[in-house]
Amino acid sequence: MKKWIAVILVMVLAGGAATGYYLYKNDDVVRIDENLPLDTYDVIVVGGEPESVAAAVASARAGAKTLMLVERDGLGGLFTYGELNFLDLGIDKDKKPANAGIFKEWHEMVDKEISFDLDKAEKAFDELVKNEENITLKLETKVEKVELTEDENAIKQIQTKGSDGVMRYKAKRYIDTTAHADFAALAKVPYFIGQEDIGKKETSMSVTLMMHFKNVDWSKVYKVAKDETFGEAVVQPRTAYGFWGVVEAYKPESERTRLRGLNIARVTDGDIYINALQIFGVDGLDEKSKKEAIEIGKKETKHVLKFLRENFPGFENAEIADFPDELYVRETRHIKAEYQLPISDVWEYKDHWDSIAFGSYPVDVQATEPDGEDYIILNPKQYAIPFRSLVPKKIDNLLVASKASGFSSLAAGSARIVPTGMSTAEAAGIASVLSYEKEVNFREMSKDKKLIKNLQKELIAKDAHLYPFKLNYLYEGKWYYPAVKDLYTRGLLFAGYENDLKPQEPFTEEQFVWMVKNGVERTDRELYKKIDWPEISGDQSLTRDKAARYIFEWFIKSDKQHNNPWAAAAKKGYLNGEVFKRVDENRPLLKEEGYSLVSSILKQVEKKNK
Structure with missing residues (x-):
């Protein structure tokens, strides 16, 4: 049955x-x-x-x-x-x-x-x-x-x-x-x-085909790092990493690939292995899709080698040693x-x-896509x-x-x-x-x-590393931490290697639109399709009243004129009492206030979507 x-x-x-x-x-x-x-x-x-x-x-x-x-x-x-x-x-x-x-x-x-x-x-x-x-x-x-x-x-x-x-x-x-x-x-x-x-269906991280080269002059790789030819990098006898400048300098042959910063492993015989070639649109559970990706990766590796020979000192005489049998499928x-x-x-x-x-x-x-971000x-x-x-x-x-x-x-x-x-x-x-x-x-x-x-x-x-511990965490006890938690749980907030969300810096209009747009897409796809999302770029600060106008345009859709659109948006449930109280005049928002505002908006969208 x-x-x-x-x-x-x-x-x-x-x-x-x-x-x-x-x-x-x-x-x-x-x-x-x-x-x-x-x-x-x-x-x-x-x-x-x-x-x-x-x-x-x-x-x-x-x-x-x-x-x-x-x-x-x-x-x-x-x-x-x-x-x-x-x-x-x-x-x-x-x-x-x-x-x-x-x-x-x-x-x-x-x-x-x-x-x-x-x-x-x-x-x-x-x-x-x-x-x-x-x-x-x-x-x-x-x-x-x-x-x-x-x-x-x-x-x-x-x-x-x-x-x-x-x-x-x-x-x-x-x-x-x-x-x-x-x-x-x-x-x-x-x-x-x-x-x-987190609401991103049919979305997985890129896969990678490792690149294996021989005849690389490692002494010149040290010099590339020292001169910062491709940005900051660390080079040691067996490893090197960084070189993020290659991301912009390298132009991929396949639209389904790109290079990220180079992670290089050097082995005893002098050969090197590079983890940097990202391949997109691959179903990691489908053998046909993976075989296709391997062939794309092999072809792109030849193109990468040409780029390195021409632009990266130490690779002038490099050759492809072999190709891996399998892809690195991350998830x-x-x-x-x-x-x-x-x-x-x-x-x-x-x-x-x-x-x-x-x-x-x-x-x-x-x-997860060629024009997406690693974060x-x-x-x-x-x-x-x-x-x-x-x-x-x-x-x-x-x-x-x-x-x-x-x-x-x-x-x-x-x-x-x-x-x-x-x-x-x-x-x-x-x-x-x-x-x-x-x-x-x-x-x-x-x-x-x-x-x-x-x-x-x-x-x-048996020598496992295990013991009880207690540590204070980032932004613990801050008034805006609940909003921060909400946003990073949705995959919308990134503290980076330095663990710094810069809460006291200005919150930009571009950041606001990006976070709300992506949050709505992951929460209510039908609503997301109905909104005419603006293309915003630059570091223009988001003011209180501009944020309120966006809220009305996207979610409330009212022609009624409001003397205080911020208060009207609060009454409709799109911002919590704490951020409403803290921003009592039309001024640029700080990031801590912007995070709280975005979290309030997305929670209201969720509430209406139930």
Whole structure:
């Protein structure tokens, strides 16, 4: 019997809520042939990513008979197949590495550098897995079917196809460490795609094809940085980053690509890898779309090489060494979890009673279209990732430990980095063993403070970086902070690397129009289409009465003349009492007042849209 299931996705915003629906089709109940060969394990880890290795090794070291199911012919995932060899590292409040444990163990095996040799990375992953006698590794093995229990709240068994033929496996606990929650999706775990949770449907960050060049004169790269030929840059023996001047200087061949600032990794043999080529309009869950993007990226890489040879000292004799087998796909699915880590937790440096790892990397949200912006929402000191964010809705014996875990799309801009992912995956491996030993499922475990305390003790004993903390956060206690929280939760406000919203500076007309326009588009698309949005540029300050006239023109649409349009807009609910009281004359608004005004407008739009 076929049935349609509607999963209600609720995004709670400061002062309001936006609700959408993610529909997926639940086909006839999956049944696996009971005559197929069957192997049983304590824990099954699906995936071959760095997170997969951390989860499997942690599980095995905790005593579990562990199976790793990997579609590729080797380990390392994005690092080894996508040639992404430039680590994003987080630093905690004490300026120490935010992530330790198995990640630290692996990192030391690849020389503790930001960049690393791909062959050394793959060898390190291999050694970590092969040194654990409790791990059975199955390469080139794809999970084809997932059979759920009768109540559809747990995984009963799975079917795979690989070198052993078609097999059947059962486990006490399962961990999905795939980059895009592929296994969880097969188990019918609810999820959303890209930035749907902030009202941006069919919108995901750009993908990247890494560029691999040889015959680069590194000594000249130092000089380019020193001379600031392409703006500010940092060059070290193994890495270089910055060079944002290339963004304007480089003219892409394909309208679906562009260069961002260069992140360059230099390996032992002198070759370099560059993370900078953005490709847009790619469905990261569609193989045809990804193959097309790879071909676009290969062609564009040749064009980039021509540009670098002609314009960037040190690249005069550079050649393309090879092309990666895979794309760097930043986001696709975000699973719905017991606790959906909100961007406010990142902003407010929040700790949790069930903390299993720390995040601290800047909230880096890449552009979603060629003329869009890359932006940094903030640069957090530190925040905790709770165990509940690994526990998906619906399935009780499954954890999801990857960049597809239970994060909001904005929080994932920070939490998606590999060191954080390996830390959460290590916790998932240990939690799996505690769960079946104590005979509680993951959902029950996520509410058991005593058992979570045991998990935390186990992690600390195994050199994980974990401790309670309390930190003051940006603009805490300020009268306008509720509005700030509302706006960054909507993805409309960015503090940058310096964590500065400049609240005392003038609020411009351009900023006002941009924020309201984008906010309305994400909140009420039909209303957005009806408004004739003006094209504004420059740094003209927004005055109180000009803001009021915009409100009347866009939302109230009244021909009635008002002696005090500001008071009339307040009466209609488009500005709160605090900002109305503070701006008691027609003067330019400060940003703190502008933020409060925009938040009030969007909340009123939401209210009318209900």
